[in-house]
Amino acid sequence: MKSHKAPKGLFVGVDVGGTKVAVLVVDAGYQVCGYTNVATLLDGPQKTLAGIAGAIRRGVELAGASMSDVSAVGLGVPGRVDPKTGLVRQAVNLGWEELQAGEMLSAQLGVPCLLENDVRLAALGVQRHLGTASSQNMAYVSIGTGIAAGLVLNGRIYRGAHGMAGEIGHMIVDPNGPLCLCGAHGCLEALAAGPAIARLGEEAAKAEGDTLLRNYLPMTAKAVYEAATAGDAAARAIVRQVSRYLALALQHLIVTYDVERIVLGGGVARDRDAFLQPILTELERLWQDSMLAGETLQPDMIGLLPLDYDAGTWGAVVLASGSLARVHPPLPEIREGGEELQSIYVI
Amino acid sequence: MKSHKAPKGLFVGVDVGGTKVAVLVVDAGYQVCGYTNVATLLDGPQKTLAGIAGAIRRGVELAGASMSDVSAVGLGVPGRVDPKTGLVRQAVNLGWEELQAGEMLSAQLGVPCLLENDVRLAALGVQRHLGTASSQNMAYVSIGTGIAAGLVLNGRIYRGAHGMAGEIGHMIVDPNGPLCLCGAHGCLEALAAGPAIARLGEEAAKAEGDTLLRNYLPMTAKAVYEAATAGDAAARAIVRQVSRYLALALQHLIVTYDVERIVLGGGVARDRDAFLQPILTELERLWQDSMLAGETLQPDMIGLLPLDYDAGTWGAVVLASGSLARVHPPLPEIREGGEELQSIYVI
Numbered sequence: 001m002k003s004h005k006a007p008k009g010l011f012v013g014v015d016v017g018g019t020k021v022a023v024l025v026v027d028a029g030y031q032v033c034g035y036t037n038v039a040t041l042l043d044g045p046q047k048t049l050a051g052i053a054g055a056i057r058r059g060v061e062l063a064g065a066s067m068s069d070v071s072a073v074g075l076g077v078p079g080r081v082d083p084k085t086g087l088v089r090q091a092v093n094l095g096w097e098e099l100q101a102g103e104m105l106s107a108q109l110g111v112p113c114l115l116e117n118d119v120r121l122a123a124l125g126v127q128r129h130l131g132t133a134s135s136q137n138m139a140y141v142s143i144g145t146g147i148a149a150g151l152v153l154n155g156r157i158y159r160g161a162h163g164m165a166g167e168i169g170h171m172i173v174d175p176n177g178p179l180c181l182c183g184a185h186g187c188l189e190a191l192a193a194g195p196a197i198a199r200l201g202e203e204a205a206k207a208e209g210d211t212l213l214r215n216y217l218p219m220t221a222k223a224v225y226e227a228a229t230a231g232d233a234a235a236r237a238i239v240r241q242v243s244r245y246l247a248l249a250l251q252h253l254i255v256t257y258d259v260e261r262i263v264l265g266g267g268v269a270r271d272r273d274a275f276l277q278p279i280l281t282e283l284e285r286l287w288q289d290s291m292l293a294g295e296t297l298q299p300d301m302i303g304l305l306p307l308d309y310d311a312g313t314w315g316a317v318v319l320a321s322g323s324l325a326r327v328h329p330p331l332p333e334i335r336e337g338g339e340e341l342q343s344i345y346v347i
Numbered sequence: 348m349k350s351h352k353a354p355k356g357l358f359v360g361v362d363v364g365g366t367k368v369a370v371l372v373v374d375a376g377y378q379v380c381g382y383t384n385v386a387t388l389l390d391g392p393q394k395t396l397a398g399i400a401g402a403i404r405r406g407v408e409l410a411g412a413s414m415s416d417v418s419a420v421g422l423g424v425p426g427r428v429d430p431k432t433g434l435v436r437q438a439v440n441l442g443w444e445e446l447q448a449g450e451m452l453s454a455q456l457g458v459p460c461l462l463e464n465d466v467r468l469a470a471l472g473v474q475r476h477l478g479t480a481s482s483q484n485m486a487y488v489s490i491g492t493g494i495a496a497g498l499v500l501n502g503r504i505y506r507g508a509h510g511m512a513g514e515i516g517h518m519i520v521d522p523n524g525p526l527c528l529c530g531a532h533g534c535l536e537a538l539a540a541g542p543a544i545a546r547l548g549e550e551a552a553k554a555e556g557d558t559l560l561r562n563y564l565p566m567t568a569k570a571v572y573e574a575a576t577a578g579d580a581a582a583r584a585i586v587r588q589v590s591r592y593l594a595l596a597l598q599h600l601i602v603t604y605d606v607e608r609i610v611l612g613g614g615v616a617r618d619r620d621a622f623l624q625p626i627l628t629e630l631e632r633l634w635q636d637s638m639l640a641g642e643t644l645q646p647d648m649i650g651l652l653p654l655d656y657d658a659g660t661w662g663a664v665v666l667a668s669g670s671l672a673r674v675h676p677p678l679p680e681i682r683e684g685g686e687e688l689q690s691i692y693v694i
Contacts, residue, residue: 153500154501158501160604160606163605170602170637172598175591175595175633180637182637184634184636248519252518252519252599252603256603258509259507260508289531290517290527290529290531291530292529
């Protein structure tokens with residue numbers, strides 16, 4: 001997607017993952033001008049940041065533009081992010097304990113860089129995809145190595161008091177359940193995220209009885225869904241149990257937040273129908289007899305993120321463009337050194 | 348609290364319950380001018396409405412004023428309320444299936460009457476009590492005949508897509524639990540609201556083994572807490588079980604909403620320390636080993652509504668005064684017939 005025009009007023013959306021950095025470049029009308037993704041460099045925070053900056057420059061170059069054409073960059077980061085200061089904490093997959101990533105990237109690129117938690121930005125990207133009319137109150141739930149929800153409430157990202165809203169992976173759903181990485185027992189994540197599914201698959205493969213799961217070592221969540229689709233009883237039992245916990249969590253999201261749409265994504269959701277259908281079945285079984293369900297459980301209420309839609313980078317683009325519109329006072333001149341960039345973090 | 352001045356610009360806050368109607372009258376500076384409460388008339392919607400209107404007139408009279416001194420009335424109603432139209436549905440305790448209560452009261456009183464769900468208005472009243480600085484994101488949880496939460500998020504009442512946000516009484520916390528009135532099994536309400544506690548007490552009183560609970564028939568939730576405080580083993584076991592379910596629900600509220608304060612009220616919470624302490628103990632036991640708890644479980648985070656603070660009527664006063672300020676276009680002249688009042692429901 002290379003263009004030799006050099007449009008002004010570009011926005012860049014970046015999804016920083018533990019494996020890859022994806023960069024989307026759009027013009028002021030949200031037309032795609034460039035896209036790239038590169039492997040995440042994990043040899044220390046400085047290298048990771050330099051890698052991100054390099055990916056952004058590369059994306060802008062592919063758009064036939066230069067950094068001076070860019071109005072702002074939005075970045076989704078897997079960790080605790082203070083969107084006002086650009087400070088990132090506990091980005092475990094990047095190895096960042098605490099990093100002034102927003103300031104450092106803004107200085108390196110000479111362009112305002114706005115940061116937010118990656119799942120929250122993906123929720124914003126999903127909202128753009130659904131159309132805001134039907135998604136003023138919605139949740140994007142990512143099920144992968146961990147489980148988290150990004151929430152749009154009353155049309156805006158909801159962060160909570162400490163930026164921890166949507167940490168549904170740590171809802172305790174079975175107090176007698178297995179130990180979670182967070183230290184508690186029976187968190188949703190310890191029962192239904194990718195590693196938990198793989199662990200259950202491995203246990204089943206090692207247990208007595210015939211199962212296709214023995215053909216899949218080392219075990220993955222994907223293997224469990226594959227075996228279940230092939231009709232394997234042990235795999236189906238695991239999928240049923242996992243789906244029941246996920247259905248409970250969705251039921252809680254619905255009655256607490258009263259969202260009108262829930263979109264599921266993340267690595268485990270890539271197993272598509274094999275993943276979604278058992279959750280819907282369990283949710284109906286748990287809840288269909290409740291009069292509350294009649295009003296809320298619409299057929300298209302819960303869906304999957306389309307595989308060809310990159311919600312993370314689109315949400316980051318929305319952050320870059322939307323936040324700029326709300327900046328007050330007007331943006332300072334952008335200089336290479338970036339000393340004057342801090343003021344734009346006042347949102 | 349009678350005054351013979353007749354100040355202008357009064358606001359009236361009304362808490363409509365299944366047992367009584369409480370009316371608070373304040374001036375523009377939020378100084379209390381009058382207060383009254385009367386028994387709720389339950390001989391049909393028209394009588395109930397007439398009783399509410401009568402209680403309001405009585406409160407205003409006690410304030411030494413007349414209805415023409417009242418700028419607006421806010422009312423908290425136990426049911427599904429559309430605050431834009433004043434339509435009330437499913438107000439089971441009032442026997443209203445569907446009623447244009449806002450329009451009808453506005454017409455009867457010749458004053459704009461704004462309606463909202465009672466628990467949501469109580470949350471607004473609690474926020475006023477705490478001070479908005481420390482309660483931009485907070486939940487008021489009412490535990491009585493039912494269980495529901497009123498939520499203030501980003502400083503404002505949060506309603507959700509269908510006005511059902513905060514229906515935490517219908518979180519399914521034990522899919523194998525008892526049948527709930529809503530039709531599902533194992534809702535929080537079916538396990539931990541007043542009637543559920545009384546039922547458990549009655550079962551224990553009828554079972555083998557020595558228990559003080561035999562002295563308390565017919566059984567109430569209050570009796571169970573009393574017996575537990577007196578050291579009765581059977582009652583203590585019930586309180587422990589109920590508290591564990593409530594602790595789980597609070598943990599879910601904290602990780603999903605990331606609220607900074609949770610205030611507990613309602614009939615069952617009137618048992619004060621006997622009610623609160625076991626919940627805090629269970630919450631610590633469930634969650635204290637989690638690193639997330641370290642950041643959120645502050646000692647004063649969860650508290651009880653003061654018994655001498657009427658959160659419901661204060662929240663209704665806030666609705667009456669706050670909504671008025673946001674009315675656009677300006678309020679029409681208020682006439683006895685009330686035909687021009689509908690426009691103020693545009694909030």
